[in-house]
Amino acid sequence: xxxxxxxxxxxxxxxxxxxxxxxxxxxxxxxxxxxxxxxxxxxxxxxxxxxxxxxxxxxxxxxxxxxxxxxxxxxxxxxxxxxxx
Amino acid sequence: xxxxxxxxxxxxxxxxxxxxxxxxxxxxxxxxxxxxxxxxxxxxxxxxxxxxxxxxxxxxxxxxxxxxxxxxxxxxxxxxxxxxxxxxxxxxxxxxxxxxxxxxxxxxxxxxxxxxxxxxxxxxxxxxxxxxxxxxxxxxxxxxxxxxxxxxxxxxxxxxxxxxxxxxxxxxxxxxxxxxxxxxxxxxxxxxxxxxxxxxxxxxxxxxxxxxxxxxxxxxxxxxxxxxxxxxxxxxxxxx
Numbered sequence: 001x002x003x004x005x006x007x008x009x010x011x012x013x014x015x016x017x018x019x020x021x022x023x024x025x026x027x028x029x030x031x032x033x034x035x036x037x038x039x040x041x042x043x044x045x046x047x048x049x050x051x052x053x054x055x056x057x058x059x060x061x062x063x064x065x066x067x068x069x070x071x072x073x074x075x076x077x078x079x080x081x082x083x084x085x
Numbered sequence: 086x087x088x089x090x091x092x093x094x095x096x097x098x099x100x101x102x103x104x105x106x107x108x109x110x111x112x113x114x115x116x117x118x119x120x121x122x123x124x125x126x127x128x129x130x131x132x133x134x135x136x137x138x139x140x141x142x143x144x145x146x147x148x149x150x151x152x153x154x155x156x157x158x159x160x161x162x163x164x165x166x167x168x169x170x171x172x173x174x175x176x177x178x179x180x181x182x183x184x185x186x187x188x189x190x191x192x193x194x195x196x197x198x199x200x201x202x203x204x205x206x207x208x209x210x211x212x213x214x215x216x217x218x219x220x221x222x223x224x225x226x227x228x229x230x231x232x233x234x235x236x237x238x239x240x241x242x243x244x245x246x247x248x249x250x251x252x253x254x255x256x257x258x259x260x261x262x263x264x265x266x267x268x269x270x271x272x273x274x275x276x277x278x279x280x281x282x283x284x285x286x287x288x289x290x291x292x293x294x295x296x297x298x299x300x301x302x303x304x305x306x307x308x309x310x311x312x313x314x315x316x317x318x319x320x321x322x323x324x325x
Contacts, residue, residue: 034121035121036124038172038173039234039243039244040200040230040234043200043203043204044196044200047197047200047203059203059249062203063244063245063247064243064244064245065245
């Protein structure tokens with residue numbers, strides 16, 4: 001998957017889990033903290049994305065500095081999700 | 086003495102922005118343009134209400150470069166007071182203490198088993214199974230989570246401390262012991278009210294006392310009207 005495809009999936013997942021984000025821009029560099037997702041919500045989102053992409057994120061990545069923005073999530077999952085053949 | 090102050094969602098809504106100063110409102114506008122504004126306001130109100138009553142009018146809550154909150158009184162930092170703020174779903178909580186402490190609050194809501202397994206260490210998962218019956222597992226999980234997060238805040242690191250590097254070792258009768266990344270054992274307490282789970286943690290210290298209060302509104306002179314709270318499951322207010 002390309003980074004853009006991954007970004008689209010992550011946006012959709014966030015919006016399905018948090019309906020109030022329907023009208024929130026969810027820009028790549030916007031801190032997720034501003035979107036109403038707290039630390040537990042972020043962990044729930046990561047687990048949902050792991051299931052969606054059938055991958056597992058290492059515990060070392062589960063720290064706020066590595067999960068600040070949508071772009072951070074794209075980077076993590078792009079490194080884990082196999083590219084299309 | 087640690088004062089833990091809660092601001093319920095409906096009180097936050099009723100108070101609006103009235104308790105906040107222009108500087109605090111500016112901070113909220115600058116830092117949080119998104120949907121967490123209500124949470125931030127609740128946390129700010131809780132922090133101000135946790136300050137001794139006589140001085141509330143001159144108090145402002147500010148944040149350092151890492152986001153850690155602190156009290157400013159008439160423009161001067163009160164470095165003798167530790168402040169921790171938490172919020173969840175419109176509720177605010179704050180702990181004001183003379184020792185390093187942290188507080189967290191979470192709405193009781195469904196959390197999947199998979200998330201629970203990711204959040205907790207193997208020892209904590211065992212503790213969860215031993216300590217709480219299946220039907221209370223969610224309360225148990227959120228108790229352990231709030232204690233972990235409160236411990237991370239007490240360390241001044243937030244979850245940077247590492248989700249699995251802070252481990253709840255004991256949790257019974259409202260009292261908890263939490264192992265910190267450096268091996269020291271912190272003490273904590275936890276409890277429930279109105280569908281919210283609250284956890285508070287103090288770094289190792291000889292003696293800790295605390296009281297829990299809730300904001301009811303504002304008095305005509307602009308100070309907070311408070312009431313004591315007895316939280317279900319909460320410790321007795323003294324840790325040695």
